[in-house]
Amino acid sequence: MKPTPKVNRAPIKISRILMIALLSIVAVGQLFPLVWLVNFSLLKSGDLFVSHILKWPDEPQWQNYVTAWVDGKIPQYLLNSVIVNGVSVLATVILAVAMAYAFTRMRWKLKKTILTFVLLGMMIPIHGTLLPNYIVFGKLGISDSYAGLIIPYVAFNLPLAVFIMTGFLESVPRAIEESAVIDGCGIFRIVFQIALPLLKPAVSTVAIMTFLNTWNEFIMASTYLSNDIYRTLPFAVYNFSGQYASNYSVQFAVMNMVAIPSLVFYIIFNEQITKGAAEGALKG
Amino acid sequence: MHKLLKNKRTIFLLVAPGLAVFIFAVFIPIIVSIYYGMTDWGGIGKPNFIGMKNFTEIIFHDEAFWYSLRNALLLGAAFVFIQHPISFIFAIMIDKIGGKLEKVFRAIFFIPCVISIIVTSKMWVSIYDPQYGLLNKVLDILQLGALKQDWLGNPKFVLPSLIVILMWQGFGWALLIYYSGLKGIPEEIYEAARIDGAGTFKIITSITIPLMKPVIRVNIILAVISALKQMETVFLTTGGGPGSTSQFLANYLYVKAFNSAQYGYGNAISVLFVIVCLVMTFVLNKMFKSINAEY
Numbered sequence: 001m002k003p004t005p006k007v008n009r010a011p012i013k014i015s016r017i018l019m020i021a022l023l024s025i026v027a028v029g030q031l032f033p034l035v036w037l038v039n040f041s042l043l044k045s046g047d048l049f050v051s052h053i054l055k056w057p058d059e060p061q062w063q064n065y066v067t068a069w070v071d072g073k074i075p076q077y078l079l080n081s082v083i084v085n086g087v088s089v090l091a092t093v094i095l096a097v098a099m100a101y102a103f104t105r106m107r108w109k110l111k112k113t114i115l116t117f118v119l120l121g122m123m124i125p126i127h128g129t130l131l132p133n134y135i136v137f138g139k140l141g142i143s144d145s146y147a148g149l150i151i152p153y154v155a156f157n158l159p160l161a162v163f164i165m166t167g168f169l170e171s172v173p174r175a176i177e178e179s180a181v182i183d184g185c186g187i188f189r190i191v192f193q194i195a196l197p198l199l200k201p202a203v204s205t206v207a208i209m210t211f212l213n214t215w216n217e218f219i220m221a222s223t224y225l226s227n228d229i230y231r232t233l234p235f236a237v238y239n240f241s242g243q244y245a246s247n248y249s250v251q252f253a254v255m256n257m258v259a260i261p262s263l264v265f266y267i268i269f270n271e272q273i274t275k276g277a278a279e280g281a282l283k284g
Numbered sequence: 285m286h287k288l289l290k291n292k293r294t295i296f297l298l299v300a301p302g303l304a305v306f307i308f309a310v311f312i313p314i315i316v317s318i319y320y321g322m323t324d325w326g327g328i329g330k331p332n333f334i335g336m337k338n339f340t341e342i343i344f345h346d347e348a349f350w351y352s353l354r355n356a357l358l359l360g361a362a363f364v365f366i367q368h369p370i371s372f373i374f375a376i377m378i379d380k381i382g383g384k385l386e387k388v389f390r391a392i393f394f395i396p397c398v399i400s401i402i403v404t405s406k407m408w409v410s411i412y413d414p415q416y417g418l419l420n421k422v423l424d425i426l427q428l429g430a431l432k433q434d435w436l437g438n439p440k441f442v443l444p445s446l447i448v449i450l451m452w453q454g455f456g457w458a459l460l461i462y463y464s465g466l467k468g469i470p471e472e473i474y475e476a477a478r479i480d481g482a483g484t485f486k487i488i489t490s491i492t493i494p495l496m497k498p499v500i501r502v503n504i505i506l507a508v509i510s511a512l513k514q515m516e517t518v519f520l521t522t523g524g525g526p527g528s529t530s531q532f533l534a535n536y537l538y539v540k541a542f543n544s545a546q547y548g549y550g551n552a553i554s555v556l557f558v559i560v561c562l563v564m565t566f567v568l569n570k571m572f573k574s575i576n577a578e579y
Contacts, residue, residue: 015484019377020385026374027392030455034395036418037407048416051424095302102298106289114303121310123565125513127534128558131541131551132316133309155309158302187294216400219516223538234402241406248416255406259399266398270391273398278464281457282502 034259041065041252048248061249068254071244072236078261081233084146085214088153092161092210093203094192095154100165101191105174115166121159126152130223137224148224149232153214161206164280168202169195208269208276215262233258314558321552326545338552348528349553352536353560359447359532360511364504367451368458372500375462376488390463394456401453405520408449412436436522439529446530450517454510458503465499466492501572508568512561533557 040048041064042057068074102108103115133152137143142151172195180194196203218234225231240254266273288294321338325331342349378389396404411418412435420432435445469492477487493500515534518524524531524539537557541550 016381019381023374023377023381023389027389030393030396030452033407033411033418034399036411051421053418053421053425095305098298099302102295106291106295106298108290108292108295114299118303118306121306123562124310124314124558125534125561127513127515127537128317128554128561129310129313130538131547131554132313132320135320136313136316151305152309155305158306162302181288187288187291187298191298212398216398216402218400218402219519219538234400237400237402237406248410251406252410255403259403262398262400263395266391266395270387274390274394274460275464277457278460281461281506282464282499 037252038256041249041256043249045247045249064249064253065257067244067250068236068240068257072240072254072257074233074236074254074257076229077231077233077236080146080230081215081261084149084153084230084232085211087146087150088157088214089207089210091150091154092157093206096158096161096165096206097196097199097203098191099158099162100169101195103162103166104169105177115162118159118162121156122163126156126220130219133220134223138226143224143226144230146230148230149221152220152224153210153217157206157210157213160209160280164206164209165199165202168199172198204272205276205279208273209280212273212277215265233261314555317551317554317558319551320548321555323548325548327547331548334548338549339556341549342552342556348531348536349533349556351528352524352531352533355443355530355532356512356514358443359450359514360508362447362451363454363458363507363511367455368500368504368507371455371458372462375459375466376492378459378463379466390460393459396453397456397460401516402520404453405449405517408452409436409521412445436530437526439526442522442526442530446518446522449521450511450514453517454507458507461503461506462496462499465496465503468499469495505565505568505572509561509565512564533560 036054039054039057042060042062043055044061047055099118103111129152134143137148142148176198177190177194180190185194216234217232218238221232221234222238228235236254237251237258240251244250320331322333322335323331324334324338374393378386378393381389410416414420414432414434414437417435419435423429423431433441435441473491473495474487477491482490513534514532515538518530518532518535519538522530524535528536533553534557537550537553539550540553541547
């Protein structure tokens, strides 16, 4: 998104101030619940019952965060989230590039049919597969491994990824690949060493969409995984609401801790996420 | 070139892994679901084949099913008629402001979308809590104590309260998509209009909205489909209750299968749910295509 020069600014000054004021008020309203959450995570649990909507923490209760970190098993869940998401994003990108290449560049009979079949997947809701996969994964024993999450995550992100990749590949000229073919390169070198770098913008869109879809995913994780040692970050919150049912400050602390990694990630990759998410959503 | 690009083995190696994952985790489950949907299986023992009985039972006698569908449509309507007009206007304002502030506002409005649904859902449960909730405290401060409620416990208020949560959670997405669409309109068009003496309102109604039609179409389809697919927030806040007043299809099939041990029945709902989603996607696409054709 390149900045476009705005002309005629002077006459609309008042309306500009009004717009900023309105946006600010709504922005504050939008973020206020989160501020409230942070505020009371630093207080004693009983403080929540006072009538103030915000209260200055005279003695910030940092131990709420220590409890959240330890009893919420944050380090373990965070590591699981990183593993599951890392592998899912990587696998989605690789499989999508390979498929998109075959769908756009290669010549074969069934390609239209199979492409349509895969793209149909964009319309199928994940919830329609929860019950059967619960049984199938259980029978095959993959509900007791990272694969129990990685496989469905990849499967559900693949249709959109293939859609974005094929669209993009069609706009990339074939000249470079053709000269590589003449030079006698193998097909996998052509796909992953020559085509892949040209696909960079599409790869980043796919990676961001896949990441946003899977990082906070909760319902598949709670349905398929039978063993706590593979569970991902959202479970820190889920487990806590039972165990610390009446200790609200600690619950708020664990909620903030789960939110922090995605916020940090968002702040670092703000530009790319904005661009990638919009592109992914618009194309999907 | 031709030889290499026609090699059947290479094609197979490129397509098969992805296709296998897709078939295994998306396609086969649907088939399995159709099978279990025709049984009376409760989770243990042998499933008995009962044909279409579950399906007819759901369609003709299950109030909760129709309630869920109605709720999804109400949510979709709230997205389209409340959330989207606001996010559209906000996108225009953010686009107009320009500079550093533009980026700041864009980022702020998207923040709720990057935070895990489990966090924002549990947060809203706390906001609505009748004892310590933020909302009731704010009402007290505004001298509106009479309006205090058990927001998620009262059958009259639970659906509107839930819809507020969902509009809050999805606002940033709707805004971001409109905003990106606006960025695609070349500045020269606005300039030309301004030189011709068009005012801001005129520019919005006769340039921005017509040019944004494709984006509006996609965004509205996305919103209605996401209303239909709603599950996580319901699951984490009301669980569909009290009664079925805030029930949604995806949550209902889950509750039936796992809480009421009616696994076969749950699968039948699941199959109908997938069908409803597919049909709705086709219908929406067709509907909007014919609208576009008029221009």
